[in-house]
Amino acid sequence: MSLSTNKMFYVSWEAFHRATKELAHQLLGKNYTAIVAVSRGGLVPAAILARELNIRVVDSICVASYEHDKQGSLRILKDASIEDSEQLLVVDDLVDTGETAKALREHFPKACFVTVYAKPQGKPLVDHYITDIEQDTWIQLPWDMELAYSKPLADK
Numbered sequence: 001m002s003l004s005t006n007k008m009f010y011v012s013w014e015a016f017h018r019a020t021k022e023l024a025h026q027l028l029g030k031n032y033t034a035i036v037a038v039s040r041g042g043l044v045p046a047a048i049l050a051r052e053l054n055i056r057v058v059d060s061i062c063v064a065s066y067e068h069d070k071q072g073s074l075r076i077l078k079d080a081s082i083e084d085s086e087q088l089l090v091v092d093d094l095v096d097t098g099e100t101a102k103a104l105r106e107h108f109p110k111a112c113f114v115t116v117y118a119k120p121q122g123k124p125l126v127d128h129y130i131t132d133i134e135q136d137t138w139i140q141l142p143w144d145m146e147l148a149y150s151k152p153l154a155d156k
């Protein structure tokens with residue numbers, strides 16, 4: 001979905017860290033040996049999961065999506081050098097329409113695909129996620145925001 005919605009779900013750094021650690025709990029003991037972060041949004045949860053699961057092999061796949069192009073088209077700007085396997089975790093911050101996840105699943109068919117947030121349309125494409133978000137809601141991630149003064153209610 002696009003940012004034209006006015007329903008927002010604001011995520012603080014702490015909330016993001018807490019949710020990603022919860023994701024790490026779900027994945028603990030499954031013996032994943034490598035991570036591919038889906039850049040850019042997947043870089044932050046990938047670092048947290050790598051630390052919690054003690055995974056030291058971390059790579060990235062850099063993608064760009066086209067809004068006006070046909071559905072499902074995703075350009076790979078830089079591929080990962082890690083081979084697809086059942087021990088590979090592919091990490092993104094969120095799944096929305098599922099187009100990114102769909103393309104990456106085709107790219108890494110054996111891997112486990114995880115996100116922190118999932119909207120209904122994209123949910124069937126992820127193996128693990130933590131928080132459900134409504135389809136018409138925009139997730140405001142902490143790296144896209146800054147602290148700002150807020151007027152008292154009485155002055156608004």
Ligand SMILES: O=P(O)(O)OC[C@H]1O[C@H](OP(=O)(O)OP(=O)(O)O)[C@H](O)[C@@H]1O
Pocket residue numbers: 001038039040041042064065092093094095096097098099100101122
């Ligand atoms: O399920 P979808 O509809 O495909 O949307 C999900 C993707 O969109 C966002 O990335 P974006 O393409 O905005 O780029 P970024 O990660 O570089 O910010 C997000 O990080 C996911 O990768």
Ligand SMILES: O=c1[nH]c(=O)c2nc[nH]c2[nH]1
Pocket residue numbers: 001094096137138139140141144
């Ligand atoms: O920051 C973001 N929030 C979202 O809800 C979203 N959906 C796709 N891409 C997104 N980026």
Ligand SMILES: [Mg+2]
Pocket residue numbers: 038039040041042092
């Ligand atoms: Mg992304």
